[in-house]
Amino acid sequence: MSTSPGADATAAPSGHPLTEDEVRRLREDFPILRADVHGHPLVYLDSGATAQRPLAVLDAEREFATTLNAAVHRGAHTLAAEATEVFEDARATLARFVGADEGEIVWTSNATEALNLIAYSMSNASLGRGGSAADRFRLGEGDEIVTTEMEHHANLIPWQELAARTGATLRVIPLDDDGALRLDAAAEIIGERTKLLAFTHVSNVLGVINPVDTLVAAARAVGALVVLDACQSAPHLPLDVRTLDIDFAVISGHKMLGPTGIGALYGRRELLEAMPPFLTGGSMITTVTTTAAEYLPPPQRFEAGTQRVSQAVALAAAIDYLSDVGMPRIAAHEAELGRHLVDGLTAIEGVRVLGSGIALPRVGLASFDVEGIHSHDVGQFLDDLGIAVRVGHHCAQPLHRRLGIISSTRASTYLYTTRAEVDAVIDGVSRAIEFFRRGA
Numbered sequence: 001m002s003t004s005p006g007a008d009a010t011a012a013p014s015g016h017p018l019t020e021d022e023v024r025r026l027r028e029d030f031p032i033l034r035a036d037v038h039g040h041p042l043v044y045l046d047s048g049a050t051a052q053r054p055l056a057v058l059d060a061e062r063e064f065a066t067t068l069n070a071a072v073h074r075g076a077h078t079l080a081a082e083a084t085e086v087f088e089d090a091r092a093t094l095a096r097f098v099g100a101d102e103g104e105i106v107w108t109s110n111a112t113e114a115l116n117l118i119a120y121s122m123s124n125a126s127l128g129r130g131g132s133a134a135d136r137f138r139l140g141e142g143d144e145i146v147t148t149e150m151e152h153h154a155n156l157i158p159w160q161e162l163a164a165r166t167g168a169t170l171r172v173i174p175l176d177d178d179g180a181l182r183l184d185a186a187a188e189i190i191g192e193r194t195k196l197l198a199f200t201h202v203s204n205v206l207g208v209i210n211p212v213d214t215l216v217a218a219a220r221a222v223g224a225l226v227v228l229d230a231c232q233s234a235p236h237l238p239l240d241v242r243t244l245d246i247d248f249a250v251i252s253g254h255k256m257l258g259p260t261g262i263g264a265l266y267g268r269r270e271l272l273e274a275m276p277p278f279l280t281g282g283s284m285i286t287t288v289t290t291t292a293a294e295y296l297p298p299p300q301r302f303e304a305g306t307q308r309v310s311q312a313v314a315l316a317a318a319i320d321y322l323s324d325v326g327m328p329r330i331a332a333h334e335a336e337l338g339r340h341l342v343d344g345l346t347a348i349e350g351v352r353v354l355g356s357g358i359a360l361p362r363v364g365l366a367s368f369d370v371e372g373i374h375s376h377d378v379g380q381f382l383d384d385l386g387i388a389v390r391v392g393h394h395c396a397q398p399l400h401r402r403l404g405i406i407s408s409t410r411a412s413t414y415l416y417t418t419r420a421e422v423d424a425v426i427d428g429v430s431r432a433i434e435f436f437r438r439g440a
């Protein structure tokens, strides 16, 4: 059984990319990376969709289920108390990882639910719930919600629906021809009417790291709430919610070595305290009569029903794993792979790497369009070589439409990705072009 990462976090200075040896050793912790697909060793380049899990994470979930399984915050029995303790320890682990306090972390089933939690809490506030403390969350005609054209649908549709329910207007920061956020337009759009600004830290299509400082400063200047979609940043970059000065952030556990079924919302304490609940039911109340209920303080106010305890415990093991390797080193490793990926793909005739002209730092993720070949055909060809990539619109149809395409192929790395695997996808795309052109 392996419980610690193959990489020795103390062996190299902070921010130094992982060495080939370190990557090779830590890959041993991920059994699935030894799989064969169609007679080829698996080259997994779809971590942007979901990451693979190390043994430490698989073991943590199994260990909980085999020794501690019980519902938390309820029973008076020993197992329930112990389960509650590890559940709350997991919350503390995630809080430390993102620079928050324990009471500022709410467990959800994924990032999508966390974003809907904010949106539905705000529409409940708009219906008058939460008393005067919830004034900041109330929306109505004349108020504006601002998001961007590059968002994952999970950070767009909840705001469309919130606007429809409350009469507020949704405004969208446009992209330039390369796909970069138009900060000149953002400065005009974010104004006195803006009540909330929601944007992604790292684009799940372009891989660029957005200028959080500039956008947060614009929102702060008009007193708007800031929601950061950290799904594609928290797994790959050091992230500190206080330094970023954001009000809310959302993450998905399965994108950061954890299991599916667990995500989280970070919310600034005073905001969570003032926000009315989204889901209601058991575990989130103090007193209930047949006509009314009083609610627990956060985070429990937002955690209705039986909780995902083994998933939270496994996510904490994932965070420990990432922290042991070191987020600055993971970020440096992936920045290097990302540059190699973009350079290699850009050099192939007929390949357009989306957003490659954007002068922003990027993570190890790139999407591309191959002239005259549908992304599904590219993906199928690569799969035949054992290379797993994502094809389609990646839940970002407005971004694709803005760039004049309906789909693309996306390769995304993680700490366990080798340079040879990036070479494999670059070579695979060249071969795909050769194959389809010959057939044409």
Ligand SMILES: Cc1ncc(COP(=O)(O)O)c(C=O)c1O
Binding pocket: 048, 049, 110, 111, 112, 113, 152, 154, 155, 200, 202, 203, 204, 229, 231, 232, 252
């Ligand atoms: C940027 C971004 N936001 C939100 C999500 C939604 O995450 P989930 O489906 O785990 O809720 C994703 C998932 O791909 C994403 O990449």
